[in-house]
Amino acid sequence: MRTSDEELMMRCRSGDTAAFELIVMRFKDQIINYICRSVGDYHQAEDLAQETFIRIYKNADSYEPRSKFKNWLYLIATNLCRNEIRDRSRRKTDLLARKSTGAKESDSLDIFPDFRYMPDRLYEKKERELIIQQKINCLPENQRLCLILVTYQGMRYEEIAEIIGCSVSAVKSLIHRSRRNMKKLLMESGIGESHNAKI
Amino acid sequence: MPKSEETNIQLSAYFDGEVSRQKRLKIRKHLENSDEAAFELMQITQVDHLLKQLSPIETRDQFLLELMQRVSETPSQEEPTLTLFPRDTERFQSCFVFSRDQLQLKFRSVTFGVAVFVFICVAFFFLQTHPIPKETNVPxxxxxxxxxxxxxxxxxxxxxxxxxxxxxxxxxxx
Structure with a gap:
């Protein structure tokens, strides 16, 4: 019989490292996928996923079994993602300010990577994936997180509301707006049109 | 909010299976009669289909090893932080779903704010109960x-x- 996540977490609370390892095994792929889609960078996603699990381990004592473990885990990951997204936009603003004052262009390489010369990205599928990911990154913070949670994590609106920290009706509205914005962005990049044509 | 916007929100929720049975039947009926709504639903389906084209990201094998190594280096308990009322802070924290890290800073300032407020209230109450005689010519x-x-x-x-x-x-x- 499969041990529940909550049960594993209770074992982890009493210092069982094996239980924690099992939790990591269960959720690592989901969490990395979620963070990676949110921040748009695999290496950053791995770091943040590690940070998420370490926080889970450190704060195991404060875990209340009455709340769903998965939601708690996603809440921590979401907070980390939010911090990262905000830091990035701040860095981006700084960068633009520096650019306007005549700073070196090479500074921007870590933020705006150039994929043109990477052989892997020449494939159409990869290129399409890249554009889709870029467009996801263009969405406002909450819209992006809601869209990722519903599309890639298959979460219910109620769970998303708990993770994002708003009402279910707000989640409904956010998801609708994120889809509308995505449609617009994909059409602009020519992806939506070709897909429409195929259909 | 315009009616069409509200309808579109409901259509999006309908697509995700997040509407009640009664509402679902209503939306189905509306879809049969309205081409606009049917087109909107088709677009929602297309966007979702496009988004799902992203292939899942595979985690490196080293991830678990690296993580467990980091875990073995960290103590299981967080170091206690200095707060004015640690017990109250913990009680407050357990009331909310937020992580402890995020709230520590907030609670420190809240505790300080509450302490200042209580002091002001006590001082005000004291002055009210012990009125100053007005006849004296002293500042x-x-x-x-x-x-x-x-x-x-x-x-x-x-x-x-x-x-x-x-x-x-x-x-x-x-």
């Missing part, structure tokens, strides 16, 4: 301080009395 601060000192003017020798009481009061006494 407000001096009168407030004087209340604590409580000078006994009756039993005091006349020479000292004269030095304490203002000239106006001496005039009145005469």
């Amino acid at each position: 407000l601060v001096a009168r407030s301080v004087g209340r604590f000192i409580q000078v006994d003017l009756v039993s005091m020798p006349i020479t000292k009395k004269q030095s304490i009481i203002s000239p106006i009061h001496i005039e009145e006494e005469r």
Whole structure:
């Protein structure tokens, strides 16, 4: 019989490292996928996923079994993602300010990577994936997180509301707006049109 | 919010299977009659289909090893932080779903704010219950301080009395 996540977490609370390892095994792929889609960078996603699990381990004592473990885990990951997204936009603003004052262009390489010369990205599928990911990154913070949670994590609106920290009706509205914005962005990049044509 | 916008929100929720049975039947009926709604639903389906084209990201094998190594280096308990009321802070924290890290800073400032507020309330209450006599010709601060000192003017020798009481009061006494 499969041990529940909550049960594993209770074992982890009493210092069982094996239980924690099992939790990591269960959720690592989901969490990395979620963070990676949110921040748009695999290496950053791995770091943040590690940070998420370490926080889970450190704060195991404060875990209340009455709340769903998965939601708690996603809440921590979401907070980390939010911090990262905000830091990035701040860095981006700084960068633009520096650019306007005549700073070196090479500074921007870590933020705006150039994929043109990477052989892997020449494939159409990869290129399409890249554009889709870029467009996801263009969405406002909450819209992006809601869209990722519903599309890639298959979460219910109620769970998303708990993770994002708003009402279910707000989640409904956010998801609708994120889809509308995505449609617009994909059409602009020519992806939506070709897909429409195929259909 | 315009009606069409509200309908589109409902269509999006319908697509995700997040509407009640009754509402679902209503939406189905609406879809049969409205081409606009049917087109909107088709677009939602297309966007979702496009988004799902992203292939899942595979985690590196080293991830678990690296993580467990980091975990073995970290203590299981967070170091206690200095707060004015640690017990209350913990109680507050357990009430909310937020992580402890995020709230520590907030609670420190909240605790300080509450302490300042309580102090102001106590001071205000004290001043209300111990009104300052208005007839004295002494500045407000001096009168407030004087209340604590409580000078006994009756039993005091006349020479000292004269030095304490203002000239106006001496005039009145005469």
